[in-house]
Amino acid sequence: MESSRDEHPAGLGSLRRRDRIAAVVEAHGFARTTDLARELGTSEVTVRTDFDVLSAAGRLTRVHGGAISVDASPVERPFEEVSAVGADAKRAIGARAAALVRDGQCVVLDVGTTTTQIAEALLERLDLIGVTVVTNSLTIALTLEQAVPRFTVIVTGGTLRPLQHSLVNPLAQSVLEGIAADIAFIGCTGVDLAHGVTNVNLPETDLKRLMSRTARRSYVVADGSKMGVAHIGVIGPLHSFDGLITAGADESMVDALRAAGLAVIEAEAADGTPS
Structure with missing residues (x-):
């Protein structure tokens, strides 16, 4: 009582x-x-x-x-506005993530500005054939359209969220539950030692969590500005991912994440320096 x-x-x-x-x-x-x-x-x-x-x-x-918190209350910004923030780091992450993809694989690409850079990098990999990309992002689907028929692009369907041009439940879940992917790249708005991988938007968080479970290997992709940040939607604890691909992250944070057991892949800029 x-x-x-x-x-x-x-x-x-x-x-x-x-x-x-x-x-x-x-x-x-x-x-x-x-x-x-x-x-x-x-x-x-x-x-x-x-x-x-x-x-x-x-x-x-x-x-x-x-x-x-009122001061930390994250306001979801339009995709076009966010894409310009940390562009170099996102391009470096995109290239490093795309390098992990092999011919004939099924790839899940989550919605987001960083994952869109993965799509751009995949498009430039003319050596890849027979790749299937499953996404809930209209932007990514349109980006990869010119790779068809070399790639097969599957859009999950669902309810449109205009700010991110993303598709969420209902319907999106039924598509994702019917696939077994080789690799998934999951975006987020925070990677924190205590709270794990988090996101500001709850409807998208549900899909991210499901996407991470559809694949044999699942990677978080996030630039340094997201390190040490936690938001309301928990995608999963650090140990639920095969690794983090990042760029521009503080080395002490990278060391702490590795000490916690998370494999961290640091992407490099085109000139070979850490982005």
Whole structure:
């Protein structure tokens, strides 16, 4: 049974609890309802009520499944805007990832600006034949159109998300559940030692998680700006991926990720220097 302080939102106990919640969210960038309820020894209903009060006071932002910091509240930006950020690093990652693909393989390409660079690099690999690419990205599908019939391009279908030109559930899941791919490249918005591989958008997070399970090998692709960052949607723990392909990452973070057991492939720019 909950204590009386949980039953009286205006009480001193509630004020202290909400201060604690706000402090946790601010320190970590986000917090889950279930985790806070367990940590505070109260119900999820009480935590959600506290979220509502704190959100109304401008101290955090409510999201599905939890809350995120106001200062760190990630705003999803249009694909075209994000693609220009860290372009050199993304191109280096794209080339390094594409180099892992072999003739006749089935490749899953997640939506994103970095994975689009993988598609561009695959297009330039005129030596590749018989490759099947499965994607939920309209941008990637159109990029690879000129490689048909050398490549087979399969689009998952689903509901269109305009900002990223991506397709999500319903329907996308049924296509992915029916394939067994050789290799998958998964984009994200955060790679963190404690929280694993995360993403700001929950509908896409569900698909990313499924995509990572469809393939014999699954790689996260993320530039250095995403290292040490955690967002609300957990794609999977570090150990659930075969490796991370990155560029422009801080060496201390790369060392820490490797020490945690994650294989890290650092891509290089065209001139041979770390990107």
